[in-house]
Amino acid sequence: MMRSVGILGTGAHLPEKVLTNSDLEKMVDTSDEWIVSRTGIRERRIAADNEASSDLAVEAGRKALEAAGITPDQLDLIIVATVTPDMMFPATACLVQDRLGASKAATFDLSAACTGFLYGITTAVQFIANGIYRYALVIGVDCLSKITNWEDRNTCVLFGDGAGAVVLGPVEEGYGFLSFDLGADGSGGNLLLQPAGGSRIPATVESVEKKLHTISMSGGEVFKFAVRVMGNAAEEALKKAGLTKDDIDFLVPHQANIRIIDAAVRRFGLSEDKVIVNLDRYGNMSSASIPVALDEAVREGRIREGDTLVLVGFGGGLTWGAAVLKWSTKEKLGD
Numbered sequence: 001m002m003r004s005v006g007i008l009g010t011g012a013h014l015p016e017k018v019l020t021n022s023d024l025e026k027m028v029d030t031s032d033e034w035i036v037s038r039t040g041i042r043e044r045r046i047a048a049d050n051e052a053s054s055d056l057a058v059e060a061g062r063k064a065l066e067a068a069g070i071t072p073d074q075l076d077l078i079i080v081a082t083v084t085p086d087m088m089f090p091a092t093a094c095l096v097q098d099r100l101g102a103s104k105a106a107t108f109d110l111s112a113a114c115t116g117f118l119y120g121i122t123t124a125v126q127f128i129a130n131g132i133y134r135y136a137l138v139i140g141v142d143c144l145s146k147i148t149n150w151e152d153r154n155t156c157v158l159f160g161d162g163a164g165a166v167v168l169g170p171v172e173e174g175y176g177f178l179s180f181d182l183g184a185d186g187s188g189g190n191l192l193l194q195p196a197g198g199s200r201i202p203a204t205v206e207s208v209e210k211k212l213h214t215i216s217m218s219g220g221e222v223f224k225f226a227v228r229v230m231g232n233a234a235e236e237a238l239k240k241a242g243l244t245k246d247d248i249d250f251l252v253p254h255q256a257n258i259r260i261i262d263a264a265v266r267r268f269g270l271s272e273d274k275v276i277v278n279l280d281r282y283g284n285m286s287s288a289s290i291p292v293a294l295d296e297a298v299r300e301g302r303i304r305e306g307d308t309l310v311l312v313g314f315g316g317g318l319t320w321g322a323a324v325l326k327w328s329t330k331e332k333l334g335d
Contacts, residue, residue, distance in 0.1 A: 005125045006176030008135075008329050009068025009167045010295040013059035014282065017046045021157070028153040035157045040258025044160025044283030047143045052086045054095040056163035057141040060291075061100055064137065068167035068329070072102040076133035079124055080109050081116030081287040083194070083316070084143045096139065105137070113192070114254050114315025115182075116140055116287035117164070118323055122180045124168050139165040140287035147194055149214035158256070159215070160283035164291025170335060175306075175328035179240035181233045181321065188225060188318035191218045222318075226260045229320040231267040234312045237322035247308050248274065250297065254313030255279040255289040264312070276302075286315065303327055 020043045021032035035041055047056065057080055065072060078100075080093040093107035112119040117140030124136035141163035150156050195201055196212035207213060230253065238244060245268040253261050258279055265275055276293045285292060290311050297303050305328055312322040 002129045003131060003170045003335065004173050004176045004332070005128045005168055006171035006325065006328050007166045008070065008169045008331055009064045009066070010291065010298050011060045011063025011065070011067060011165045012163065012292040012295040013056050013063065014045045014162045014292070015047045015051060015056065017048060018043050019046045024157055027150060028156060030153045030157060038259070039158060040279050041157065041283045042280045045162055046145045047161040051143070053082050053084050053141045053143050053163070054086045054092050054099070056143070056161065057092065057096050057139045057165070058099045060141065060163035060165040061096060061137055061139055064165035064167045068169070070135055070167050070169070072100040073104055075102040075105040075135050075137050077124060077127055077136040078102060078105045078107040079120045079136065079138045081112065081120040081138070081140045082109060082142055083111055083113050083116070083286060084146055085109055092141070102137070112315060112319045113317055114256065114284070114286045114289065115313050115317065115319040115321045116315065117290050118311060118313055118321035119182060119319070121166065121168065121323060122182055122321065125177050128168055128170060134169060136168045137165060138168060139163060140289070140291045142286035142288055144215065144284070144286055147214050149211050152214070154219055155215050155217055158284050160285050162282060162285040162288040162292050164288045164295055166291060166294070170332045171328050171330060172332050175326045177323055177325045178243070179237045179324045181237040181240065183229070183233065183321070184317050184319045186317065188221070189316070191221050191225070191318065192316035223257065223260065225318055226256065226314045227263045229314050230260060230264045230312055233320045233322035234264065234268070234310050237310065237324045241324040243308065243324065245269065248310050249307040250274055250276055250303060250309045252276045252290055252294050252297070252309060252311045254315070255282065255293060256284045289313070
């Protein structure tokens with residue numbers, strides 16, 4: 001018997017430091033007008049020197065648990081989607097588990113770049129739907145400022161740090177997640193990557209001097225890929241759910257570039273009030289972008305019981321994903 005699985009609570013946490021476009025004008029050859037016109041970003045949050053991904057993830061997780069009314073010892077599973085783990089091992093999810101006191105939870109990290117949160121919830125939903133687990137905490141977190149080349153004006157204006165989290169659990173039939181669509185094209189892996197730091201190019205003086213441990217991106221190619229797959233993935237997920245674009249109450253897209261979001265909006269014929277956008281204040285937070293935007297919309301009261309949401313994103317890999325859900329935070333008891 002497959003359970004229906006939904007989001008019981010959301011949470012988010014952002015670093016205190018704000019880096020504005022005006023600040024960047026003093027660091028590289030750029031301007032506020034150039035950044036806003038091409039990306040839609042006005043400012044972003046930057047983690048402190050002593051702040052790591054696990055620090056942001058723990059706070060977002062705590063808020064999601066509180067919103068769901070679930071205690072840490074009730075958690076069965078913790079998945080942390082990140083490309084900026086505190087370290088290669090142990091998994092950041094293990095560090096989060098310890099600090100939350102979720103001693104009964106299985107934990108692991110998941111790496112799918114900006115699509116990581118969607119891959120994470122798709123994975124966690126299967127455990128709950130099949131009755132293996134009841135509650136899962138999925139966190140999207142990244143501190144991209146730690147791997148940004150602050151001398152590269154084409155990439156340093158794009159990224160920010162943050163964490164967003166959701167608690168998943170059983171909900172009434174007909175609510176919760178209705179469909180998913182995930183995909184990848186590994187042939188485009190060289191278009192968006194962190195070249196060094198793994199087994200291919202271990203850390204050396206030369207790799208550090210060449211800034212190979214920072215983000216490298218072919219912006220134009222990634223842009224074309226994103227515009228294409230965002231719409232395709234959302235349409236495919238809607239088709240799987242037996243719905244059409246007319247059924248969308250809210251679109252929660254990955255917050256990478258306002259022009260990419262606008263292209264998706266035009267494709268689906270949506271009004272601005274149906275699209276959740278916070279890109280101007282946070283920039284691209286990778287796997288944290290969708291859950292942070294979702295949490296803000298929920299806490300502002302925009303999303304209500306019975307609303308149909310489409311979550312959609314893309315990222316390095318290259319990867320993409322979409323999910324359709326009928327919103328309800330009411331847990332189904334007794335099964």
